[in-house]
Amino acid sequence: RMAKMIESVMDLARGRLGGGISLSKAITAVEPVLDQVVAELVAAHPERRIETNFEVERPVFCDPARIAQLFSNLLGNAISHGAPDRPVRVEATAKAEMFELSVANGGAAIPEEARRRLFQPFYRGEAHGPSQGLGLGLYIAAEIAKAHGGSIELDSSEAETKFILRMPLEGDGSLRPHSAP
Ligand SMILES: Nc1ncnc2c1ncn2[C@@H]1O[C@H](COP(=O)(O)OP(=O)(O)O)[C@@H](O)[C@H]1O
Ligand SMILES: [Mg+2]
Structure with a gap:
């Protein structure tokens, strides 16, 4: 946990002082990467x-x-x-040159006032204790999306709260051939 917090603060510094988070890109089969993350969180x-x-x-x-x-x-x-008694739904697709990843949970809708600040560093909702995060998670997630030429959208209602990553399959397009069509 401490290592993760330190890493988050380092990422904050990189995002703010440098030209954003730097990437080490590769042609990736994404499903095993996602499966691994799910397995870790299921175990926890x-x-x-x-x-x-x-x-x-x-x-x-x-x-x-x-x-x-x-x-x-x-x-x-x-x-x-999210609401502990409701399932979390995760979907990932690669269609029309876009990679989409969504994570949805139940619980109260995120209030309008909070929506504008959610992605700012160190922003946390009111219900947090000392064992919870620093409020850097969404900021870093948004920086990672941006570095890949994508973005994260929020869709929150009483029915569910959903965060959606959308980014081009080719990262920033650098896989495209350099020659003219
Ligand atoms: N899936 C979610 N459902 C409801 N509220 C959320 C969700 N994700 C983030 N939030 C709100 O956004 C705030 C910022 O999230 P984040 O940057 O990850 O910080 P942290 O999780 O460390 O509090 C959270 O404190 C919480 O209030
Ligand atoms: Mg968090």
Whole structure:
């Protein structure tokens, strides 16, 4: 836990002082990366139900460690901030040149006022104790998305709260051939 917190603060410094988080990209089969993160969180929270539907049949040009970190932050949030008696639903697809990853949980809708501040560093909702995070998870997740040419959207209602990562399959397009069409 301490190592993760230190790593988060280092990421904050990198994002703020440097030109964003730097990536080490590779052509990646993403499903095993996502499976690994789910397995880790299931092991840590065996009482929670996590439903996954992964249909990523195409490779994604990305930094697998950073995508795992982004996903772990979103899934960890769904578990710690979502309603404990409701399942967490995770979906991943690769369609129309876009990689999409969504994490949804039950619980009260995120209030309008909080929505604007959620992705800012050190922002935390009111219900947090000393054992909870620093409020850097969403900031870092958003920085990782941005570094891949993508973004994270929030869709929150009384029915569910869903965070959606959307990014091009080719990262920032650098896999495209350099020659003219
Ligand atoms: N899935 C979620 N459902 C409800 N609230 C959330 C969810 N994810 C994040 N939040 C709210 O956004 C705040 C910021 O999230 P984050 O940056 O990951 O910080 P932390 O989890 O360390 O508090 C949380 O404190 C919480 O109030
Ligand atoms: Mg968090």
